[in-house]
Amino acid sequence: MKKIFYSVLFISTFIFSSCVGDLDQFPHKETTSADVYAEAANYKAVLGKLYVSFVTAGQEKGGGNADLSSNNGQDYMRCYFNLQECGTDELASTWLEGDKVGDLTYLTWDANDTWVSDMYYRIYYTIALCNEFLRNAGDDQIAKFTESEQADIRHYRAEARFIRALAYYHALDLFRNIPFVTENDPVGSFLPPRYTGTQVFEYIESELKDIDTDLLDRNACEYGRACKQAAYTLLAKLYLNAKIYTGNEHWTDCITYCKEVIKAGYTLEDDYAKLFNADNDKRTNEIIFSLPVDAARTVSWGSTTYIICGAVSNASDYQKPEKYGVTSAWGMFRVRGEVPALFQEGDGRAMFFTEGQTQTVDVIDNQSNGYFVEKWTNLTDAGEAASNTVDGGVNTDFPLFRLADVYLMLAEAVVRGGSGSDVTTALGYVNELRERAFGSDAGAVTSGELTPDFILDERARELYWECTRRTDLIRYDKFTTSSYLWQWKGGVKDGRAVNSKYNIYPIPTTDLTANPNLYNENY
Template identity: 40%
Template structure:
């Protein structure tokens, strides 16, 4: 078995859960039986994590969500599409698939199926977590005779679950602003959830993370792919870096403080950048803070890195070079603006430039061979062997939710933006550590810092990792006509779009069913 957590996941997620977010997820056995032992709690926690990695417990053809194709309903696939296709980095050829063209062109509305799917997937994950929290209170543990060290272990499980809930509420806050709000204290199925405003949700996420920080295992001490203090600090750093967008109040000093906590916790850069994105990136990876873990045999899913890898490969390439069957899916590739940030898109100098093709320009978005394919993620191991899989399609490459390089970049940006507690010298050192790995020496080192330089470095280091929309909004480059990219606004040369598109709409169907919700401005 590739990872410890999956030994429990396979048992834990093989249950049917209601697709109605106002109902309790239900198993074929009662809660008192499922949670009767410490091992039962670990299996239930595995289901909480498993909701990140699979679309349901019944296999890749089924989904916990209704009204959306099962393969499309995966969390990472939906989140990645929202962050990358709706930005200057990615564009998809599948214009006939529901929702794709509107993300490509930034023309979505409140009935957009993929945005509704992402919103629902995050709320579904929160619902699963809330149920776990209801069943793991001190009172429930005492009633079930779980005491002493076992109870302390379950308290750590609760902290992990609360971290995952804080992460999903951060996703909803970042993308949708003002979502419905439910916790374990809400009565299930009684009344529709109330709406929470973005600023108040920021306060909740911040307080949850700072609370669980004291209970989570020490950084780098939990099982692989599970939350620890390092993950909480990393999300706090990201939260504070974007605080001015979320609340109108800058918190760059706090962003520096929490990035520093991560940096000082013993993580280090993986020597080979490309090996961060291979099918064995779970092994000897000192840079990984927390991933979504995938296994091509145990977590079969047409989303996740299976989607990222297959959709980036076309039959005009050599699919076996990426550890997948012949053909590939031929969907996602770069807009011309992404390879343009590199001085040399061939990867001969900056090895982070991982592209295939010779034509970076796109005239017809439906043609995959226009634009450069991204070869960053692969289902080959670092030694060139195929990753674990049943038929080659499903991939075993983990997706980094948090890694050390982001914290170097967070620190540098927060320093340039005026945060205290850091220094320009240290910020420059962190950026040059990334560049020295990329170039193999100091030939690409920077001698000065600037905001635009930090944004460019974020693009080079983090492209295809679902950061770009959030970054462009924070830098004020997302909607205006001062920064354009191909097909922004639906025209080849790009054009300004409405400022309200810095938030996605709440789904129209949810507004109809929940009178407590008010739509975001512009929709």
């Protein structure tokens, strides 16, 4: 069993049980919170609930005793995976109607889409948990504890602010102009103001910089908790996409924070596949921040269970679930043909099951169309199944931030004109990735080949199914436009451009009705 710090998190969850329903999205502080925060040790347990809100949907196994009343009843990361991947060239969904992902797949959603709504309320539930924690973790509230306990709680407080910043980053990236609420706002009938993308960007930026001194360095941080370098990586991601969010470029700032991460001593994992197996909690050399999933303590039918079980056919005579450490196959999705075409022969990252499968996707919900992705597994380093996936889901963590992404962010920022690094350095980082992929220098590229378009393709090769593709395509103005078409983009086999409004998801109709401060452009 992996060692994660929030193994006792459920002692804290009852104080948030009143947050249910689409309109009542902010949890109410009940009298029991005074008891919970009476003990310094309980702060860590409550902190665990903030982290685990990304990978579980409720208080009990597999999402039972749900935190929220939602359309699909799934956790944050299942929602996030669908919104970041379904509409891109990286995913062909099998159960368009059964899983209600047809509109996500074809880029035709509206403000009543169930997955869009569930993602929105999952984000704000996590923000609400953070706000509640911070209301009870101010200097006045913790003054009754010992100096050592207060020091620990200040670290927890910084981590809660990081988690909130991460959730706000997802809200900014997905929804752009959004309601804004912090621990300083009243609980209950308060109607949050609408913040523009620029305002949210500036808030996230200031929060991440402000908590720097209170976050632990990677070498002092328990597995599963956010260290300084996680905040630096999130800042780099914010700056990489700054022009989309604010209209202004921040390439140099992106380089600055990529360098902060790199100088902390991370190194690439030798075996790419081990970054996505059930022992990937051991890959802290490359993985900067992960969302732990545990088949005994954080059982989830979303997150990595969704990815791993979903990528094994339940209609193939060739693909065997046990090869991936899976007890049962779900057959939920494959990859569209354009992504496998990006890989050169010999690139070990091209981890696709092809037997009995066509590369092209003539019928999007036909399981024999499109390759299955073998990148993620529930196998240990020894090649054994880590858990019974029918009973407990998988045991594979989701690596949200890793060094390879930082290398590619720095390279892109350099070739787009940022200062603080150079093409030679950027090329070295990219070729490190390609040397791992090819097992030699056979895949090395030259400085002349290091263009923005090459880096976009390299990001797909390195990061496919890691929830970056939609954001990357939007940054390159390829998600909704005709400059890049893939099969079934816009609902037609050969692909077509769609309305640019689909670069942003709409705030759900339910929240527009509840809060007159909010509105959607174009929807």
